[in-house]
Amino acid sequence: MSSPLRRYFRACADVFFPRLCVVCGTRLALDEEQLCISCLHQLPLIRFASFSENPMTDRFVGLFPIIKAASCFHYQKGAAVNQILFDLKYRDNPQVGYVLGRFMGRMLKAKGFFDEVDVIIPVPLSRLRRWQRGYNQSEWLARGVAAISGIPVCRNAVKRVRNNPSQTRLDRWARMENVDSIFGLTRRSSALSGKHLLLIDDVFTTGATMLSLCDTLKAVPGVRFSILTLAWAGG
Numbered sequence: 001m002s003s004p005l006r007r008y009f010r011a012c013a014d015v016f017f018p019r020l021c022v023v024c025g026t027r028l029a030l031d032e033e034q035l036c037i038s039c040l041h042q043l044p045l046i047r048f049a050s051f052s053e054n055p056m057t058d059r060f061v062g063l064f065p066i067i068k069a070a071s072c073f074h075y076q077k078g079a080a081v082n083q084i085l086f087d088l089k090y091r092d093n094p095q096v097g098y099v100l101g102r103f104m105g106r107m108l109k110a111k112g113f114f115d116e117v118d119v120i121i122p123v124p125l126s127r128l129r130r131w132q133r134g135y136n137q138s139e140w141l142a143r144g145v146a147a148i149s150g151i152p153v154c155r156n157a158v159k160r161v162r163n164n165p166s167q168t169r170l171d172r173w174a175r176m177e178n179v180d181s182i183f184g185l186t187r188r189s190s191a192l193s194g195k196h197l198l199l200i201d202d203v204f205t206t207g208a209t210m211l212s213l214c215d216t217l218k219a220v221p222g223v224r225f226s227i228l229t230l231a232w233a234g235g
């Protein structure tokens with residue numbers, strides 16, 4: 001928010017419709033968005049020493065070559081990050097995804113994370129889940145990242161045909177010949193040929209969802225994969 005006019009209108013709106021921090025519920029200052037500065041600074045940041053070899057990329061060793069992987073915050077039950085994810089997914093607040101997407105973008109751009117990435121792919125929701133929620137939270141994270149990195153977002157090259165990955169453990173994945181995929185390519189996926197894709201999701205837990213998405217997208221010739229999530233619950 002830069003122009004004096006916009007600041008003026010927000011200041012007026014804040015009088016009648018005070019904006020509250022999604023974590024602590026206090027009134028936000030004029031320049032704060034979704035989170036107050038105090039809550040933002042208390043979030044448990046992740047600082048992987050390397051983007052190419054870290055606990056996230058380790059999950060894919062022997063399955064898919066992942067060029068880079070990063071996550072912004074540690075996921076802890078009952079903690080602030082959990083509250084933000086709840087707001088993003090269940091309280092009709094996609095805007096918090098956009099704000100935190102921009103936060104991720106700023107944090108990682110300076111470190112060269114987006115260098116050589118061609119296209120951002122938010123992990124799709126099924127049509128039913130998207131209809132229920134009214135939006136795809138990963139898309140809003142992706143929009144925020146795109147606003148900072150300048151990398152285009154592609155939302156229609158791949159679709160989700162089922163909600164959840166099977167309970168297959170990742171170490172068993174490689175040994176299975178026919179894994180039920182939860183995603184399917186669309187006709188527009190040919191535009192991704194030869195591109196370096198950055199897959200964006202809200203939380204990384206077992207990695208099964210990302211793995212399934214890579215498994216589907218590998219049918220596009222010459223694609224390479226990097227991964228970014230808002231939270232890391234991998235321990």
Ligand SMILES: [Zn+2]
Pocket residue numbers: 021022023024025026035036037038039040
């Ligand atoms: Zn707060």
